[in-house]
Amino acid sequence: MRTAMANRLTPYMFMAPAVIIMAIALMYPLGYMVWGSFRDWNPSQTIGEAEFVGLKNYIFLWNDPNFHESLGVTLRFAFFVVTIEMIIGVGLALLLDREIRGISILRTMFILPMMIAPVVVGLMWRYMYHPTVGTFNRFLDSIGLPRVDWLGDYALTSVIIADIWQWTPFIFILSLAALQSLPRSALEAARIDGATAWQQIIHIKLPLMMPVLIVTALLRLIDAFKVLEVILVMTEGGPGLSTEILALRISRTATEFRELGVAAAMSNYLLILLLLLTVGMFAFNRWQEARAARLNALVEEES
């Protein structure tokens, strides 16, 4: 009797530490933030002292041109980053999917940029983009072309390039893994039927990789909304608001403008956006599992 009782309690004992920590340090803060977003709250007050203002913060943001600008920058950044990284990453994976000696060393080198601190990545690129001592402008000088004001006139592009440098390998490695786990039989059959390399890629490889590719793209998209340090170090959001993504604006609203209520409301907008993306990913996963089951059944019938 007692062992049965103990057995029923076991899973809860295993779960308890994780649940408690996540409740205290994730769930409670998130609820606290929603609560705080309805208040006119500055950092020197506790939340109880702050005045309740209803939806004022949300309405203020809804009509705030700076917030619109920042949201636009964030969406543009996320869109370009994910699109370009997907194209380059998948392209490289298709190109390099063959027997290479020392592939493990290559992969090690490719994941290096991902492991380095975002702060350091920002630092490296800030140096390389520097108008006078930077690598890129030195190079342009040496081949006789005019200098480019990378972090001034082309700030968003430059920031996007840095992110592409850091995260394309992620997509490359995942799609390479997906490619190499494709069923060999389908490819063999296509080759015997005389399909050209292009036909193989478009009609067989890409469709078969699609589920992994979409999950990868969504993961990257969610991560693209988290980028902050790289941009903070490279441009500090400037010039103007041209690279001030939402994450950065939240942190500036909270620390520089000292309006915690507005920052909390902004965080909520960002959360809602991400929630939609995550739900989309879930829905896609469900749909894909159903489809995979159907495909498997089909393949088994054929073979």
Add this chain to the structure above:
Amino acid sequence: MSTPNSRANPAFYAVIALLVFMSVGPVILMFMNSFKLDVDIISGTSGLIFLPTIQNYEKALCDVLWYEPDHIDFCSLKFGNAFINSLIIALVSTALTLVIGCMAAYALVRFRFMGRDTVSLSTLMVRMVPPAVLLVPVFGLWNNEFCLDRDGLIGGAIRDTFGGRGDVCLAGTHSGIILIYVAMNLPFVIWILQSFIVQVPRSLEEAARVDGAGPFQVFFKVVLPLIKPGLAAAAIFTFRIAWNEYLLASALSDRDTRTVPILIVNNMSEFNVEWGVIMATGMLLAIPPIIFTLLASRQIITGMTAGAVKG
């Protein structure tokens, strides 16, 4: 295209060489610059020929050096202190996250219990929360709510024993930063480890149970050793986030507990021109992750694929 006989194509190797150059180039550039004097960096004797110097590193590490270099009059950077803070925070939070996350993942995979689906779903959902979103509530809570009151029982005891104001807050302490890092990393660790625990054959566990092992013994003696690769991957990812994170640490730390990323960002805006020293500090921050990458790239890649493909 993917036929093995096109292996010896020189264009193919050129592409690979270019890719390696592009991904490693900036890191090597920073490495070399960290050994140059500022004069050399600015005057643009770009190229491989320069006199390497460790002055930048001496300047960065001046508070922990056992000797006093001639070229430093005043030790303004407290890099050594920040490095130790970073190390404590990253190691402790990694260890805690792994132990706690591992147990939770095991329960989620192996047991059917009430609330399992809720926990599993919410774990997945909080994975998407960006650190910036946590900034406001964590700042507020850690500074106000999560404090021991100076008149309270524990706060009073601390005031009587150690002196000081007696009201102890989570903000400004190592444990405050560690707590939020553990919470932030748990969802990801649970997610990754689940996919590894599923692969442990049930029969092994049952055999152990027949031999009289309790659930905790089964977990620690049978399951844990079998999922070592997964643990390694999870450990590296957790360490990487805890080691590299800037935003929350900057909101929660004070002068004594600040970590290396904060120090670098602060220096960046203060002494914009001292490229050499900044590069040296950046390099020091980058070295632990680089070492991990070189030693355990296989585990990193396994973890990455497991984390992404298993939706």
